[in-house]
Amino acid sequence: MKLRLQITKDQDIRFISHLEYARTIERAIRRAGLPVAYSEGFNPHMKFSLASALGVGVVSKAEFVEIELAEPTSPLDAANALNDALPRGIQVLAVDAVENSAAKLMSVAGGAEYEIFLPYDKDMSTAVEKFNAATELTYEKAAPKARNKVKLIDVKKFIPAIGLTAANGVVRLHFHCKITPSGSMKAVDLLNTLNQYYALELPINKADVRRLDLYRSDEDGHIWPMLDSIYKSTK
Amino acid sequence: MKKELGIDILNSIQKPARYTGGEFSSVIKENATVRMALAFPDIYEVGMSYLGFKILYHLVNKMDDVAAERVYAPWVDLEEKMRAEDIVLSTLETKQALCECDLVGFTLQYELSYTNILNMLDLGKVTVLAADRKEDEPFVVVGGPCVYNPEPLAEVFDFAIVGEGEEVLIEVLECYKNWKVAGKPGGRKGFLEKVVTIKGIYVPAFYDVSYNADGTVAEVTPNNALAPKTVEKRVVKDMNSIDFPTAPIVPFNEIVHDRIMLEVFRGCSRGCRFCHAGMVYRPVRERKPEVLKELARELVKNTGYNEISLVSLSTADYSCLGPVIEDMIAEFKKDRVSVSLPSLRIDSFDVELAKKVQEVRKSGLTFAPEAGSQKMRDVINKGVTEEDLMNAVGAAFESGWKKVKLYFMIGLPEETDEDILAIADLARKVQWKYKEVVGQGGGQVTVSASGFVPKPYTPFQWSGQTELEELRRKQFLLKDALKMKNVSFQYHDARTSIIEGVFARGDRRLGKVLYEAWSKGARFDGWIEHFSYDNWLEALASCGLSQEFYAQRERGENEVFPWEHLEPAISRKFLWNEYQKALAQTLTHDCRHGTCTGCGVCQQLGVEVVDWSEQKS
Incomplete structure (x- = not known):
């Protein structure tokens, strides 16, 4: 049996990396005493995985972890045990x-689905309209290593x-980003794209x-939830 | 006062998780009468690996109304931004600026981290020099291994805790709480006069130092009637009676020792003459096997770590090691938790034991012969032979290991080029051993050699440190001799050893040097990319001092040392005799299993060696 859980990455720990987040969950699974399955061999590893990598600095209400168990157990009990074993900043939903x-x-x-808040006091509605009307926009991203x-991203x-909404010098961008078998794009690269095409000078570092x-x-x-029959955790 | 590290800052620095806290088992106390920062003068990954602070964090946070919070040195990338935006260094738990804490406690682990102490105080908006600190500023406290000579920092800290902190820190915090609740009678001096009456507390302002014409110390005398003439270290008599943290903080990012650290005993009585820890942490006091097993059980449950490291100064000497390891391995195997040993002694190396600890995960083997020739091993009282090493590596190779790492020191007293070259010979013989045992070549040997630094309260405290150019020549001598297939050589920049040597046996006058070097940008001196030897030499010169005086000078038998009013309780006569025996290449046995060797610690402190295989009580 595999457990699938929706968990968060809250504000306080938003700057831990994906690897750190994964390792934290691994240790929490151990602390929770879940009957988790391991691989064979000299360096046995725990059989669990995360549904998608989240960028450093991104808060999330929708991370998904899948845990393979060596023996079936009550999903709700497991969820509660895991919740108690997670640090503040990660909750089971x-x-x-x-x-x-x-x-x-x-x-x-x-x-x-994402939202981005950004301190910005100029009007960017025209740029957003142009973006929404465009049929194709390519962002040239420098390959990190x-x-x-460059990597060409078909934004x-x-x-x-x-x-787009704006109030008190803060803009809020709200959008959906597709995940395809060949990959996806980082939410923050949307801002880079907007800067590149419309010379907005959005302060990306503050996003x-x-x-x-x-x-x-x-x-x-059509879209539907990651989890089929959802037992909401009691916490 | 700006404390928050904004998204833009956290987005633009390395490893931001170092600075955001929130780790599992970290303790948030919103309301506390007393807040103490446990400040580690290096980065998070190093500081979080330090067992001493894990212990104190746990003990202090168990107190009512008192909170312990953590703070580490921000790496240079963050410091630059903090200074540019005037952000104050604050604790990870409730974001208290250091200047808002009641006490800021630094551990003195390493002489080259002293500039970071000054820098952290400055970033925390705490006045760097104790004498200038205002009434409402925190008290700066120091402790840790280098507290047996804290004199170069005497102008920076308000008081020091000498010895093991478990009991005395609680007493200090109770004392502070009472003073604070009573409305801080007598001001800063009022508190210092109270705290100095606790055994193990050193208030440097209560002592005057006079010097001889030749620059050596003439006398250190109390100038306050409440200050004791000498401050004796505190020790815990029974390791089973004190609390060991079973729910330490589990960090998000990978730290240096990212595993359970279970302290099996304290102290070491092997008597290696170079070893500061072996002299100042006496006597040996073991934890009971049953206590260790129970602690391990709790630690595994509470941390989720998959490795338990049994730590101490020499874990292979734990009297019940075999059964304890077997029981732990059997108990935790189902949870894929492995047991590891930090390094191994070659004379007590037990290949069956080593095989057992490898059952769950494979790792390399590390041995510490410390010196290449028998003569040098006798000088330092290492008490092991080449045969011991060959037996140990032979057994290891036979059992499937292919890699060994060997630790050595160079620049030891009495050392000649022959002794250096003997290190290379040993490496070669280890490879031959591999060929003999396995039938083909390919055994991999890593030789690591560090420059020897004489430390206070060791038999070599009288000894001159090898000078820079000579140390470098010896490094190259060894490096050239080690140009062999499958042998790699690791060594440090010799210049850092010299500055370490200056501060290890330094006096109060070095406070000015420290301040000067820090003002000119010194910090993270233990990180070679930030170490500037020239800056240190200039700072020394500008204060009219020299590295030769502190590091290279051979001391006379009767010279008064700057640190002798701080007592680890080891007798000066014992240390001098050990120095003479070193020069005569004579060994001293381990008092743990034999007769008392007369170091004086047990008698002076009223404690005993605790070895569970012999006591069975």
């Missing part, structure tokens, strides 16, 4: 259980439209990025 042969959660995620190499393929949801989707654009 929901739990589901599937058979071991079920497809990995990582492979079923189809999209994510290779010099003189509109991932993010078709942005919603407060939050993932609101992660979900499954099909080619027709």
Whole structure:
């Protein structure tokens, strides 16, 4: 049996990396005493995985972890035990259980919903309108480890439209970003794209990025939750 | 006062998780009468690995109304931004600026971290020099291994805790709480006059130092009737009676020792003559096997770590090690928790034991012969032979290990080039041993050699440190001799050893040097990319002092040392005799299993060696 849980990455710990987040969950699983399955061999590793990597600094209400168990257990009890074993800053929101042969959660995620808050006192509505009307926008992203190499990101393929609200010198961008079998794009690169195309000079370093949801989707654009039959945790 | 590290700052520095807290088992006390910062003068990953602070954090946070919070040195990238935006250094738990804490406690682990203490105080908006500190500022406290000579920092801290902190820190905090609740009678001096009456407390302002014409210390005398003539260290008599933290903080990011650290005993009586810890942490006091097993059980449950490291100054000497390891391995195997030993002695190396600790995960083997020739091992009283090493590595190779790491020191007293070259010979013989045992070449040997630094309260406290150029020559001599297949050589920049040597046996006059070097940008001196030897030499010169006087000078038998009013209780006569025996290449046995060797610690402190295999009580 595999447990699937929806967990958070709250504000206080938003700056821990994906690897640190994963290791924290691994230790929490151990502390919770869940009957987790291990691989064989000299360096046995715990069989668990996260549905998608979250950028450093991004807050999330929708991280999903899948844990393979060596023996079945009550999902709700397991969720409560795990919740108690997690640090402040990670909470279990929901739990589901599937058979071991079920497809990995990582492979079923189809999209994510984000909001970004940003201190910015100029009007950017025209830029957002242009973005929404554009059919194709390509962002040239410098490849992090290779010099003189760029990765071309077809932004509109991932993010078709942005919603914009502004108040008190802070803008809020709201959008959905597709996750495809060949990858996705980082929420923060949307800001880079907007700066590149519309010369907005958005202060990207100050962006407060939050993932609101992660979900499954099909080619027709239907979306549905990551977990099938959700037992809400009592906490 | 700006405390918050904004998103833009955290986005632009390395490893931001160092600075945001929130780790599992970290303790948040919103309301506390007394707040003490446990300040580690290096980065988070180093400081979080320090067992002493894990112990004190746990003990202090068990107190009512008292909170212990952590703070580490921000790395240079963050410091730059903090200074640019005037952000004050604050604790991880409730974001108290250091200047808002009641006490700021630094551990003195390493002489080259002293500039970080000054820098952290400054970043925390605490006045750096104690004499200038205002009434409402925190008290700066120091403790840890280098507290047996804290004199170079005497102008910085308000008081020091000498010895093991478990009991005395609680007494100090109770004393502080009472003073604070009573409305701080007598001001800062009022508190210092109270706290100095607790055994193990040293208030440097209560002592005057006079010097001879040749620059050596003439006398250290109390100038306050309440201050004792000498401050004797505090020790815990029974390791089983004190609380050991079973729910230490589990960090998010990977720290240096990212595993359970279970202290099996304190002290070491092997008597290696170079070893500061072996002299100042006496006597040996073991924890009972049953206590260790129960602690391990709790630690595994509360941390989720998958490795238990049994730590002490020489874990292979724990009298019940075999059964304890077997029981732990058997108990935790189902949870994939492994047991590890930090390093191994070659004379007590037990290959069966080593095999057992490898059952769950494979790792390398580390041995510490410390010196290459028998003569040098006798000088330092290491008490091991080449045969011991060959037996140990032979058994290890036979059992499937392919890699060994060997630790050595160079620049020891009485050392000649032959002794240096003997290190290379040993490395070669270890490889031959591999070929003999396995039938083909390919055994991998890593030789690590550090420059010897004479430390206070060791038999070599009288000894001159090898000068820089000579130490470098010896490094190259060894490096050239080690140009062999499958042998790698690791060594440190010799210049850092010299400055370490200056401060290890320094006096109060070095306070000015420290301040001067820090003012000119010295910090993170233990990190070679930030260490500036020239800056240190200039600071010494500007204060009219020299590294030769502190590091290289051979001391006379009767010279008064700057640190002798701080007592680890080891007798000066014993240390001098050990020095003479070193020069005569004569060994001294381990008092743990034999007769008393007369170091004087047990008698002076009223404690005993505790060895559970012999006592069975």
